[in-house]
Each structure stands twice: as C-alpha cells, then as structure tokens.
Amino acid sequence: MSQLRKGTLEYCVLALLRDGQRYGFELVRTLSETDGLLVSEGTIYPLLSRLRRDELVSTSWQESEAGPPRRYYQLTDAGKRALADFSDEWARFRDAVDALVTPQRRAGR
Amino acid sequence: MNVHTDPLVDDYLRRLDAAASTLPTDQRDELVSEIRDHLQEALSQTPPGDQAAVRNALERLGSPEEIVAAAADPAPGQPAGVGSQVNVLAIASVAVAVLWFAGFGAVLALVFGYRARRQIKDSAGTQTGSGLATAGIILGWIGIAIVVTAVILIALHPNKSQ
Numbered sequence: 001m002s003q004l005r006k007g008t009l010e011y012c013v014l015a016l017l018r019d020g021q022r023y024g025f026e027l028v029r030t031l032s033e034t035d036g037l038l039v040s041e042g043t044i045y046p047l048l049s050r051l052r053r054d055e056l057v058s059t060s061w062q063e064s065e066a067g068p069p070r071r072y073y074q075l076t077d078a079g080k081r082a083l084a085d086f087s088d089e090w091a092r093f094r095d096a097v098d099a100l101v102t103p104q105r106r107a108g109r
Numbered sequence: 110m111n112v113h114t115d116p117l118v119d120d121y122l123r124r125l126d127a128a129a130s131t132l133p134t135d136q137r138d139e140l141v142s143e144i145r146d147h148l149q150e151a152l153s154q155t156p157p158g159d160q161a162a163v164r165n166a167l168e169r170l171g172s173p174e175e176i177v178a179a180a181a182d183p184a185p186g187q188p189a190g191v192g193s194q195v196n197v198l199a200i201a202s203v204a205v206a207v208l209w210f211a212g213f214g215a216v217l218a219l220v221f222g223y224r225a226r227r228q229i230k231d232s233a234g235t236q237t238g239s240g241l242a243t244a245g246i247i248l249g250w251i252g253i254a255i256v257v258t259a260v261i262l263i264a265l266h267p268n269k270s271q
Binding site: 024025028032040041042043045046047048049066067068070071 | 136139140143144146147149150151153169170171172173175176177179180
C-alpha cells in the first residue's frame with residue numbers, strides 16, 4: 001500500500017497545481033489534510049524538489065503580504081503532459097481494480 | 110512567532126541537517142531551508158512559547174530521518190539503476206584484485222573497494238557498483254591470504270631450495 005501511495009503522490013501534487021501556482025506550505029497542508037493519503041508533511045518537500053529537478057514543475061520566489069518571500073510551484077509543459085497521461089492511466093487502473101476487488105453477485109445462478 | 114528563537118525547532122532543524130548529511134550538498138541545503146520556511150509559516154500565528162503548537166507542527170512534519178529517507182529514495186517508478194553511474198573505484202578495485210601484482214594489487218583492491226563502498230553509500234542512489242566493490246574486497250582479502258600463506262610456507266621450509 002505504501003508503494004502505491006508513494007507512486008501516486010507525485011501526481012496528486014501535479015494535480016493540485018493544475019489550476020495555477022501554489023506555494024510549498026499551502027501544497028503541503030492541502031495534501032496532509034486530504035483524507036486517506038496519510039503523508040507526513042515533511043516528506044513532501046523532497047518530492048517537490050525531485051519534481052523540480054525532473055522539470056515537471058518550476059519555481060519562483062514571490063513576496064508575501066506578511067512575512068518572508070515564498071517559493072511558488074507551477075506546472076511546466078512536461079508536467080501538464082505527465083499529469084494528463086497519468087489521469088487517463090489512473091482512470092483505467094482504478095476501474096480495473098474496482099472490477100476485481102468489489103464483491104459482486106454472480107449472475108446466472 | 111519567530112521560529113529561530115524556539116529551542117524545539119532549533120533542535121529539530123539540527124537533527125534534520127545532521128540526517129541530511131548523506132544527501133548532495135545543494136539538496137541538503139534546499140531541504141533544510143524549505144523545512145525552516147515551512148515551520149516559520151506553520152507557526153506564524155502562534156504566540157511565543159506555545160510548546161503544544163510547536164510539538165504539533167513538528168509531529169505533522171514527521172521525523173527528520175523519515176524526511177531524509179524520502180529524499181534519498183529513487184523517484185517512484187524509476188529503477189535505482191536509471192540515471193546512475195557505476196562507481197569508478199569499484200571497477201578499479203576488481204581490476205587490481207584480479208591483476209594481483211604479487212600482493213600489491215590485493216592491498217590496493219581493499220583500499221579502493223572500501224572507499225568505493227563509502228562513496229556509493231554517500232551518493233544517495235546516484236552511483237551503483239556496491240556489488241563490484243564487495244567483489245574487489247573479497248578478491249583483495251583472498252590475494253592477501255595467498256601472500257600470507259606463501260610467506261608461511263617459505264618460512265616453514267627454509268632449506269627446501271638449497
């Protein structure tokens with residue numbers, strides 16, 4: 001289960017950026033408060049760093065109304081493509097697993 | 110509140126920095142500064158000295174070791190070998206062990222082999238070849254055993270050649 005969570009988490013991050021840029025703290029809080037993902041907030045930062053190195057997201061520093069500047073994350077074109085590919089794949093995967101693991105009444109008995 | 114004045118936060122960041130010493134320097138610095146900013150943000154509305162809030166924020170982050178482990182992991186779906194290089198010293202270790210050089214190669218094989226294993230461990234997954242390094246080390250010890258055995262045999266039969 002933990003492998004499955006880890007593998008999908010990076011696409012959850014990309015999905016959160018679909019509608020525009022967000023800063024690290026905001027991303028991390030949203031993910032950690034999403035029921036069922038069960039992530040420690042700190043482990044998301046290495047993931048963000050990896051996504052940036054893989055050029056799926058880019059970052060920029062921006063001033064905040066209060067406090068120090070914040071690092072904002074946004075999707076790159078490669079990130080958008082990776083997210084779109086994953087979304088298709090995931091829908092198929094989810095349906096296939098659902099069909100197998102959901103108990104069904106057998107027809108014809 | 111300013112996180113730089115809180116001893117619990119200080120202690121946490123120190124542990125994180127120490128645990129992150131296995132990461133490449135730029136990743137280590139980036140990680141520690143991200144976590145520091147995170148805590149600054151998480152505790153910005155907290156009055157100074159609110160230990161419960163600080164503990165809660167640190168607990169949500171997870172342990173420093175857990176965070177560093179996540180950083181050292183190869184990307185999900187990407188096997189460890191992709192994009193990584195075989196450690197050069199590991200190759201050299203096996204090569205000199207095989208060449209043997211009347212025992213000198215065996216000593217070099219051990220030096221290279223142990224050093225290669227440390228470099229691979231410190232590379233956080235960017236280098237491979239620890240199997241090769243181990244092979245070099247084993248061959249190195251065998252080489253030394255041969256030299257020692259030869260010396261003992263010669264010592265036990267000093268007159269054989271006369």
